[in-house]
Amino acid sequence: MAEEIKKRTTYLSRGALKPRAYVGDGLKVTFRTLVRTTIHRPNTIQYPWETLVKPECYRGRPGITLETCIACSKCVKICPNKCIEMVPIDHPTLGKVKRPQVNVARCMMCGYCAEVCPTDAMIVTPEFELAAYTRSALMYDPIKLQHERKPGYIVHSPMVTPSEMKSGRTDSHDKGDMAIKDTVQLDSRKCISCARCSKTCPVGAITMTDTGELNPKTNKPVKKPVFDDNKCVSCEQCVDVCPKSCLSMKEAM
Amino acid sequence: MTENTKMNEEQIAEAINNAFPDGITSIQVAPRRVFLTISKDILLKLCTTLKNELGFEHVSCVCGVDMKTHFQTVYHISSYSNKVVTEIVVDNISKDKPEVDSIAPLWGGANWHERETYDMYGIIFIGHPRLERLLMAEDFKFFPLRKDFDGGRRVA
């Protein structure tokens, strides 16, 4: 195989390159291009009138669908340039809710927000013509961020866990799959059952259930959070809000 | 270069070991890799033996590390003939007098790397032909990559 390759590329080495005519070959090539581009159209694309054919997965500014978004602010944490921020809006049907607002001026269009979004609310739109007259016009509030959805805009990065990979598994898990979801662990000794985590959980996966013991001082039933792993989107809001930091994430390996 | 017998990483590791019994604190070997942690004073001698006896012709990278209590300089020196890369970590360079022997006279490739390390950390390389700031402005008074340099504000 190597000799065969060597035979193919050595003929181009310097020794075999005696130029026949001074600029003859260059003239021949350019004339052939002249003829070809006058008969067929040249390579230029007249931008405002004709645009390049962009694939559906083309990454322009992020877009959102307000209904499916659960305001878990995972995109806020992952954004490298910290362009995304949760902003309260009053939605006709959902009432006053928090939705992400993207500062498109700082956005480097890396597509991470769409990749981590558990409910595929955040999508990557192929829009790149974002010129605006003022800097504040580039601060896309959730209403302006909305964009119609196409299958190509949704970003999925299917994964497989190392243990499964060693056992030779071929297909990989999709975004919400249980096998690759990081689950929340409770260190119940430190938990003072203040129920803040169950309030902040965007999907309501945390329910406070009483554990049967009585609180010695106020002899009321003690309630500890129980996590419903199917509903959980591992957005770690509960981990951040817990005053005693007794919650931690267990990564599925 | 010396005899052109190809030496693999184990032979190189032993050669270094019996050449410098004391100065080496740790040595590991991996496929095509030799990892060394040495003290500051035997660096120049080790590099000259690497260059002359063991046929290491190319310095890939010289970089400084600020370990908050002391500095470290890390050298990646690779050999084309033996196809081995050695990583030399020069540990505990004191923070108040950070000085290391320069290997620029041996390999021209290390010249700018050492200048950049001086520029970023303030580690002085003794014997470097022209130790000046490279990336920052000449009159810049701070060493930016040090951990105590807060990058978030404007400095003169």
Add this chain to the structure above:
Amino acid sequence: MELHFDYSGLYEFLYSVSSWLLWLVGRAFEFIGVDSDNFFYPVRQFLTDQQFVYFVALILVALIYLVAGLLFGIQFIWMERKFLGRFMDRRGTQVGFLGFFQNFADAFKVLLKAVIIPKDSDKRVYQFAIFGILAVSFMLLGLVPWDNNFYAVNVPLALLLGLAVFSLAPFTLILAGWSSNNKYTVIGGMRGAAQLIAYEIPILLVVVSAVVMTGTLNFAEMVAWQQNNVLLFIPLFIGAITFFIAGVAESERIPFDLPEAESELVEGWQTEYGSLGWGLIMAADYLRAYIVCVLFSIIFLGGWAGPDFIPGSVWLLTKAAIVFFFMVWLRAATVRIRTDQLLKFCWNRLLPLAVINLAIAVLIRVYSVGWW
């Protein structure tokens, strides 16, 4: 020696136009109630004087040549941009019909730019250099006739005068380079002058061989000789190629582009010229390319000789355009060569070719080896 001016058809026409203009001026005076008989008699006498009308006609000819020269310059710029585009697999200019008005747009843009004169450059020489370059190009344009009876002046030694004027160009380059008070432009000016002087010698030798063949220095007679005998392109083929290559070098185009090479010297001697100055210099560059093409087509391709259904001057212009097409083609296909290689190429390659060509011309003339 009695100076004999035979004026071509252009003059009869312009003579009548200028006399009509002056008649109009006279009517205007009468209209505003000036009694032309007694008080204004000397003015009327002056206006209808033979010499003055001829002088106004001469100015009109100069005006026509100025406009025509700039139009040809712009036509050649357009041709170059369109052909270069198609050589490089892209579209050339697209403003207006087939992109022709892009150059007018550029011209207006250049007019609107601010005139910036470098701080301590010596101002007068800085401005004179532009007019020096333009004057050299337009002087030659005036000498070249377009048709048998359509020319500004038909001097017997036209070719000699033309080349003498042509050799003034290096002088203006050095002036421009030196007066801009900039390190780069001085180097650029020196190099440009060296190149132009070096490449004039092959041109002179080739012209000498053409004169040896045709026996005259006048363009009209040269074309007439070629009509009767054979186009000079065929016997003096080597001379034609040398003239073409030296012409490319004279008009500083790509293979010999170094004086104004943007990659080394940042536009060489033109660096400090701003809006209109730069515009005029660029127009002069393309005008020099046009002159080289016209000279080539007159000397070697029998200028306005051609079947009669197309008027002679149109023949001349098409032949010049074809020669310019080859210049653009050469620009698209090759790379810029260094100054010392460029001069070595001239002395070691072009000069021997020109001498060989001269030898051939002499052989043909003396032993009439040719079939005509």
Add this chain to the structure above:
Amino acid sequence: MTEMWVNMGPQHPFNHGLWNLRVKLDGEKVTDAEPVIGYLHRGWEKMVESRDYQQIIPMSDRLCYCSALTWSHVYVSAVENLMEVEVPERAQWIRVITIEIQRLASHLMWLAAVGTDLGSYTIFLYAMRERELFLDLLTNLTGARMTYNYMRIGGVRNDLPENFERDTLRACDLLEKRIKGEYYQLMDQNTPFRMRTIDTGVLSKEDAMNLGVTGPNMRGSGVDFDLRRDDPYEKYDEIDFEVCVEKEGDSFARYRVRMREMLVSCDIIRDAFKKIKEGPVRVKTPRNAPVGTAFAHVEDPRGESLMYVMGDGTNHPYRLKVRSPIFVTVSAAPKMCIGYKMADIPAIMGTVDMCVGETDR
């Protein structure tokens, strides 16, 4: 004539990007040269320390604008060595293919730059036209034209789109036909191009090795060393390809090495497509890296690029050192430029394939 320091200044038509070559001229000949860099210093290594491992990937794309994939690949493999992550087979094959496509696009960008430096604008447009083919391929695959953000720690972002293989093989065949047809006639057979590049900027073999010049510039001087063959990473040990070496060490040799390397890259892509198998493309990696150090070095289109990462148990790297090949080649620029004419410098520095983004970091 007195010596004249001329600034082929930070803003000069010949250099791509902001760096300044101060040149001392004796008449036309260059007697001394001193490169000055730092105009594009963004403090990349300081910025990196405040981001977590996944957020650095789009930043590492932006180290050099024309070979984004190779830079994110060297970062990702450095972190994989640190975390001892084992990348699935198919992901390694996809990495080999995308790196070779990126190498072709980078070499075509270099060919365009050499053309404009020496005055031939046609080669610029031809090379850019071919480069568009490969940028379209990578746009279909990753969604972006130049800053891909495609590599992930433990694999790649998504699998190949359908008939990606067919398009890539077609693009490679067309490029090979073009290189052997049009570019070969337009540049190699063009005597003025050979006059400008032969015997200019000669770098001897010992100088190349000692001064740390790597990659095609070093192979142009006769050093037969290629990281893909001699220190194979990913799946390069299963591919048999020829390392192009030229002995003369002048600009024309560097030009020849890169032109043949483009042909070899096409062969590698064809070979890789034969051997690719089905399977997962990404493995889940832990969020925090263990305490310790690791480094990875790969064959970047410009030379050997190396990343040394030191983890401290959190998800932020403690120290991330970047070795850029052009940073060292620029330090060797005086050795290449001294003794030649000032008009040669664009030819010399053109064939060295400068990219200032990675030099100043």
